[in-house]
Amino acid sequence: MSETAPQGPEFPPGDGLLPAIAQDADTGEVLMMAYMNAESYAETLSTGRAVYYSRSRKKLWRKGEESGNVQLIRAIYLDCDRDTILLHVDQLGGAACHEGYKTCFFRQVTPDGLKVIGKRVFDPVEVYKKK
Amino acid sequence: MSETAPQGPEFPPGDGLLPAIAQDADTGEVLMMAYMNAESYAETLSTGRAVYYSRSRKKLWRKGEESGNVQLIRAIYLDCDRDTILLHVDQLGGAACHEGYKTCFFRQVTPDGLKVIGKRVFDPVEVYKKK
Numbered sequence: 614m615s616e617t618a619p620q621g622p623e624f625p626p627g628d629g630l631l632p633a634i635a636q637d638a639d640t641g642e643v644l645m646m647a648y649m650n651a652e653s654y655a656e657t658l659s660t661g662r663a664v665y666y667s668r669s670r671k672k673l674w675r676k677g678e679e680s681g682n683v684q685l686i687r688a689i690y691l692d693c694d695r696d697t698i699l700l701h702v703d704q705l706g707g708a709a710c711h712e713g714y715k716t717c718f719f720r721q722v723t724p725d726g727l728k729v730i731g732k733r734v735f736d737p738v739e740v741y742k743k744k
Numbered sequence: 745m746s747e748t749a750p751q752g753p754e755f756p757p758g759d760g761l762l763p764a765i766a767q768d769a770d771t772g773e774v775l776m777m778a779y780m781n782a783e784s785y786a787e788t789l790s791t792g793r794a795v796y797y798s799r800s801r802k803k804l805w806r807k808g809e810e811s812g813n814v815q816l817i818r819a820i821y822l823d824c825d826r827d828t829i830l831l832h833v834d835q836l837g838g839a840a841c842h843e844g845y846k847t848c849f850f851r852q853v854t855p856d857g858l859k860v861i862g863k864r865v866f867d868p869v870e871v872y873k874k875k
């Protein structure tokens with residue numbers, strides 16, 4: 614590769630966050646979307662586990678550190694502008710969503726309102742006992 | 745549904761944008777990520793075609809209006825926080841990316857740098873003659 618070839622995501626100056634989409638590597642289901650900064654991206658690469666940046670807690674968010682539902686990285690892709698990250702992951706524990714569903718996108722927009730289409734994999738009250 | 749049931753995405757005050765992920769309804773491939781405001785979301789619902797908000801052009805972006813590569817909506821999902829939108833679409837023309845690839849995520853991060861894994865569906869110079 615030439616020295617000038619783009620090798621990774623282009624994190625913006627300032628808050629330096631980029632959106633990162635996690636997709637089930639086997640089924641293709643989109644599990645969640647969160648944000649990464651350069652540090653969380655680097656740790657994702659070095660550990661092979663998804664690490665995000667929590668905008669509410671203002672710190673690294675090692676996905677699954679509390680619930681055990683770690684995301685093992687199978688592949689990482691960048692979009693044409695290198696400003697969105699796509700992760701193919703093995704979702705341990707079978708659920709990405711803190712509400713206990715496999716995917717955070719467990720509700721469909723219908724003419725009659727939102728319809729829950731996912732099934733709960735775990736009870737969030739049991740898993741997050743601190744809450 | 746009760747009157748207080750959440751019925752749609754919760755657009756933030758201020759710039760009012762939420763990320764929207766477009767996924768191929770048949771293959772599950774993640775095609776692109778862009779942004780929507782309330783107006784573009786409403787037009788997406790009413791027309792059945794994906795309409796985004798272009799942050800660079802600061803106006804509605806009717807996907808495919810120039811290239812013809814319209815995205816027909818098959819289903820819409822919201823995440824647990826109702827602040828990310830997932831679209832299942834039929835991608836007309838076979839390519840979502842303005843660079844001529846099916847998906848904007850046509851490059852994989854590898855230890856040797858970025859590797860193009862997608863194949864070009866169209867020549868962007870031909871399609872976007874104004875550029």
